Amino acid sequence: xxxxxxxxxxxxxxxxxxxxxxxxxxxxxxxxxxxxxxxxxxxxxxxxxxxxxxxxxxxxxxxxxxxx
Amino acid sequence: xxxxxxxxxxxxxxxxxxxxxxxxxxxxxxxxxxxxxxxxxxxxxxxxxxxxxxxxxxxxxxxxxxxxxxxxxxxxxxxxxxxxxxxxxxxxxxxxxxxxxxxxxxxxxxxxxxxxxxxxxxxxxxxxxxxxxxxxxxxxxxxxxxxxxxx
Amino acid sequence: xxxxxxxxxxxxxxxxxxxxxxxxxxxxxxxxxxxxxxxxxxxxxxxxxxxxxxxxxxxxxxxxxxxxxxxxxxxxxxxxxxxxxxxxxxxxxxxxxxxxxxxxxxxxxxxxxxxxxxxxxxxxxxxxxxxxxxxxxxxxxxxxxxxxxxxxxxxxxxxxxxxxxxxxxxxxxxxxxxxxxxxxxxxxxxxxxxxxxxxxxxxxxxxxxxxxxxxxxxxxxxxxxxxxxxxxxxxxxxxxxxxxxxxxx
Numbered sequence: 087x088x089x090x091x092x093x094x095x096x097x098x099x100x101x102x103x104x105x106x107x108x109x110x111x112x113x114x115x116x117x118x119x120x121x122x123x124x125x126x127x128x129x130x131x132x133x134x135x136x137x138x139x140x141x142x143x144x145x146x147x148x149x150x151x152x153x154x
Numbered sequence: 155x156x157x158x159x160x161x162x163x164x165x166x167x168x169x170x171x172x173x174x175x176x177x178x179x180x181x182x183x184x185x186x187x188x189x190x191x192x193x194x195x196x197x198x199x200x201x202x203x204x205x206x207x208x209x210x211x212x213x214x215x216x217x218x219x220x221x222x223x224x225x226x227x228x229x230x231x232x233x234x235x236x237x238x239x240x241x242x243x244x245x246x247x248x249x250x251x252x253x254x255x256x257x258x259x260x261x262x263x264x265x266x267x268x269x270x271x272x273x274x275x276x277x278x279x280x281x282x283x284x285x286x287x288x289x290x291x292x293x294x295x296x297x298x299x300x301x302x303x304x305x
Numbered sequence: 306x307x308x309x310x311x312x313x314x315x316x317x318x319x320x321x322x323x324x325x326x327x328x329x330x331x332x333x334x335x336x337x338x339x340x341x342x343x344x345x346x347x348x349x350x351x352x353x354x355x356x357x358x359x360x361x362x363x364x365x366x367x368x369x370x371x372x373x374x375x376x377x378x379x380x381x382x383x384x385x386x387x388x389x390x391x392x393x394x395x396x397x398x399x400x401x402x403x404x405x406x407x408x409x410x411x412x413x414x415x416x417x418x419x420x421x422x423x424x425x426x427x428x429x430x431x432x433x434x435x436x437x438x439x440x441x442x443x444x445x446x447x448x449x450x451x452x453x454x455x456x457x458x459x460x461x462x463x464x465x466x467x468x469x470x471x472x473x474x475x476x477x478x479x480x481x482x483x484x485x486x487x488x489x490x491x492x493x494x495x496x497x498x499x500x501x502x503x504x505x506x507x508x509x510x511x512x513x514x515x516x517x518x519x520x521x522x523x524x525x526x527x528x529x530x531x532x533x534x535x536x537x538x539x540x541x542x543x544x545x546x547x548x549x550x551x552x553x554x
Contacts, residue, residue, distance in 0.1 A: 093343070097353035102418050106411040107342070110360040114516060117403045121523045128530035135537055161384045169465060176469040180480075187481045189427035211482060248421025250350060258484055275420045280489040282355060283499035284346030 190258045193237035204265050210239060211258040211277065219253055232257060232269070239263070243271040250276030312389055312529045319522045326522070330515035337508035345505045355502065357415040363510040364407040367517055368436060369471060371401035375443070376468045379461035389525075391457045392532065394464065395447050396524035400517055402440035409437060420484060428477035429485035436474055439467035453535070 096103040180187065190211030196202065210232055218231040227244040230253075241259055251257060256277030261270045283291075341359035348355035375397045381390035412430070413423040424430065443460045450456040478487040490496040496503055 096356070097347060099352065099354045099418055102414045103353055103356050106357045106360055106414045107338075109410050109414075110364065110407050113403050113407050117399065118516070118520055118523075121520050121527065125523050125527040125530065128527050128534065132530055132534060132537075135534070158385055165380060165384055165465070169468065172466060172469055176473075180473070184481075187428050189425065189481065189483050192482070246421070248419065250419050251421075252350075255350070273422075275422055275425065275484055277484055278350060278419060278486055279497075280486045281497045282348050282351075282358070282489060282502050284501055285349040286346075287499055288349035 192234040193232060193239045194234050196239065196263065197237045203263065205262050207260070207262060209258055209260045210241070210263070210269055210271075211256070212239075214251070214253050214255055214257050216253050232259065239269050240267070241269045241271050243274050245272070245274065247274060248276040250278055312392075312532075315389055316526070316529070319526065323519065323522050326515050326518040330512055330519055333508055333512035333515055337505060337512045340505035340508055346499075346501055348502070351419055354415060354418055357411055358502075359505045359509045361408060361411040361415055362506060363513040364404045364411065365433070366510055367513045368401060368405040368408050368433070369474060370514075371397055371404060371517060372436060372439070372464075372467065372471060375401060375464050376471075379464040382457065383461045383465075388532075391454075391461070392528040393521075393525055394443075394461060395457065396521055396528050398440055398443040398447065398460075398464075400520055400524070402437065402444065404513070404517075405433065405437040405440055408433060422484075425484045427483040427485060428481045429474070429483045432470060432474040432477050435470055436467070439463065439470060443467075 094100060190209035192212050193210065196208075196210065212232040212234045215231040215233045215238060218229075220229045221227075222229065225244065226246075227242065228247070229240065229242050231238045231240050233239075241261075243259060243261075251274065256279060258275045258277055259269060259271035260273040260275075263269050337359070341356055345356070345359075347353045375394055378390045378394040378397065381387050382394060412433075416425075417423045442463055446460040446463055447453075447456045450459070477483060478485050489498045490503075498506065
């Protein structure tokens with residue numbers, strides 16, 4: 087494991103090299119996850135609307151104001 | 155002229171104007187955009203800026219570094235290969251501070267011609283290579299390998 | 306309905322690209338990280354800190370590239386009123402801001418051990434910070450108005466103003482004395498970087514590019530979904546008044 091700990095030590099610069107990679111990973115993966123999550127949520131809402139549109143009267147299901 | 159064409163012309167004119175304005179502004183503030191002056195810049199000034207806070211940049215002259223024993227004080231010379239200014243500094247040295255390497259010192263130029271630095275930053279060049287390649291270059295007498303990689 | 310025709314074509318194209326860009330990004334990241342952290346040598350001057358370059362420089366390249374994309378999309382949106390271009394600009398800005406943030410943070414982590422400072426106000430560092438503010442400003446302006454078309458237009462103008470900053474970022478190290486070193490790769494046939502270090506740099510740059518394509522597709526799809534939802538809500542919400550209008554005419 088000697089080699090592994092030398093590698094982890096990064097020639098004494100571990101405190102700069104590893105945080106650089108960690109922060110890059112966190113920011114990039116974070117943006118990816120948020121983007122995916124937003125897309126899934128949007129698609130789910132769209133699908134709900136579509137289903138509602140097919141089952142009920144077209145385009146009238148979510149009407150909150152009662153028809154005069 | 156269609157609307158799209160007109161919008162396109164407006165956009166191109168807008169960008170041209172903006173570009174010109176920016177170029178003019180940058181030229182006007184040329185002197186303030188410079189992060190440091192070289193020894194030649196300072197010598198060439200009609201009014202040598204003694205006792206004013208400024209940054210001096212250049213190479214640490216080979217063989218010029220003297221450490222004052224018993225203190226953190228260090229003396230060396232900054233050169234741009236045309237003019238040389240002696241520097242006194244005391245404090246933490248950046249890891250890249252080496253003879254033959256770039257350095258930027260912030261401080262004041264004394265009337266005696268010695269630059270008293272209170273902050274020292276190392277400047278590295280754009281060359282990246284493994285140590286063995288640098289050694290081989292050095293052996294071959296290539297100037298790029300000259301800086302001492304030992305720490 | 307022609308406004309939806311182009312997004313539909315985009316959806317087909319994006320569907321074909323997405324699995325490839327996502328797969329390549331994962332593959333290039335793994336190989337790139339292996340070269341960056343294990344299979345490349347330390348630098349003769351900077352020793353192991355040179356490894357920060359393999360995330361810092363690709364992030365910087367992408368920060369500039371995404372901004373150029375943003376500016377082109379904004380110009381197309383302003384001049385030709387292309388709906389997909391407006392949505393693309395909105396989708397791009399957060400990705401560019403993230404790349405710029407990565408560039409700034411890793412730069413500080415590299416500057417501290419090598420230069421002896423986290424940050425200096427030299428022309429390069431300052432112009433990259435301004436680039437970051439342009440991205441943040443774009444995101445803020447896009448969402449600042451109740452009417453999304455007004456926000457889009459204002460943000461597009463801001464994006465075009467920021468174009469002047471791009472050459473300043475790129476050439477600041479050549480035009481002025483800076484603490485930041487000049488570019489190492491000016492021509493690919495004779496870079497100032499040894500091939501053993503150029504390999505991880507280019508691999509990571511390709512991985513970052515693949516990531517950009519992948520996330521851009523995801524975000525753009527989200528924007529298209531949002532647009533459809535807005536249109537739906539608009540027709541539903543206007544159901545009753547529309548009838549009144551019909552009856553009146």
